[in-house]
Amino acid sequence: MIYLIILFFLFFKPNPLLGQNLISQYQTDLSYQQDLYNQSYDTYSQKKIIHQQYNSIATESELINAIKDTIQFRNSLLIAYLNLITTKLDIYKHQDSSSVTSTIQNILNQQNQWLQTQSAKISLISNKSQIDQYNQQFSQNYQQIQQYTNNAIIQSQINYQNSIIVQIKNLMLKIKASPNFDSQAQNWILEIESQLNLSSDLTYQASLLIKTDTLESYRDYSSFYLEAKPHLDSSKQNLLKVVENIQGVIKKFI
């Protein structure tokens, strides 16, 4: 009986890890893993300097161990990062009528699994050539990870802003149906609608910068989010103005 009670408390937790709770857990995990990675990277840097200075078998062995630790923590950091991204994409996924969000999630999940399998192999590394071999393989996969994390950051903001646009459109429909809605209010609303369309255009332009194909000519996947960011920032600022203008309509006419 006691064992049954213990099993109950072990396996049946009262809070299902869903939505925002899960995101905040992954965020905490990400910052924890980031700290561990930073610490291991510092150790690696120190060991590298020492090895370059003394170049002995002992310093080489210490450097190999430091590299293995850093690779392990780097993998854990990336896994935590991919967990956060794929969960965040879930929130406004329903706003994406295309399959882009799902494609991004699938690729990131595949990379997440790849990282997990690699974590088990790191302990087998024992010499310099094996580290070089591992680095080569990691670089190939990391290119795709970078490409799709950038895609995910852009797509998650597009989905989120689109959800705001839908909410605003629904509210405007209700306002239009008001008996106090006169021709002057109509003019105001028309202006607001054109402002809202500007935000839609800006998110669309950001969506064009998502790169789901593997382009041979496009080697640098590290920063293409920065190309989409100005469009997304302008769209958000524009949405804040739209909200302010609707507030004016509600105060004046309703």
Add this chain to the structure above:
Amino acid sequence: MDKYNQNIDIPHENTTKPTPKIPTSLSIKKTNPKIVALIGLLGLGLLSLIVTFIAQSDFPNRTSLQSNKLNQSSIETPTPVGDNPWQIELNSILTNLTSESPIPIISIEENLTF
């Protein structure tokens, strides 16, 4: 003195009463200390599980989240929330718009070389 002694002259052999015989069915069995210790340990284990269980539940988080949300909405929407449902809806949209935190960007060292 003798007078008093006469009055309280109780025979000493009668003061020690015979101990009542406890029926064998009601007698307390001598418990094994190992079993007592085991039960105690199990009890402690169960208690610690219950404490962990309560600590893992998100009741305190939920309340703090709610209070954070309330604080946020009061900061981010300076206009008082009137009875107008559209105003309330608009304030909710504004809160959504300002409270969203984008995905952070992390950087790592790709090549860990010698």
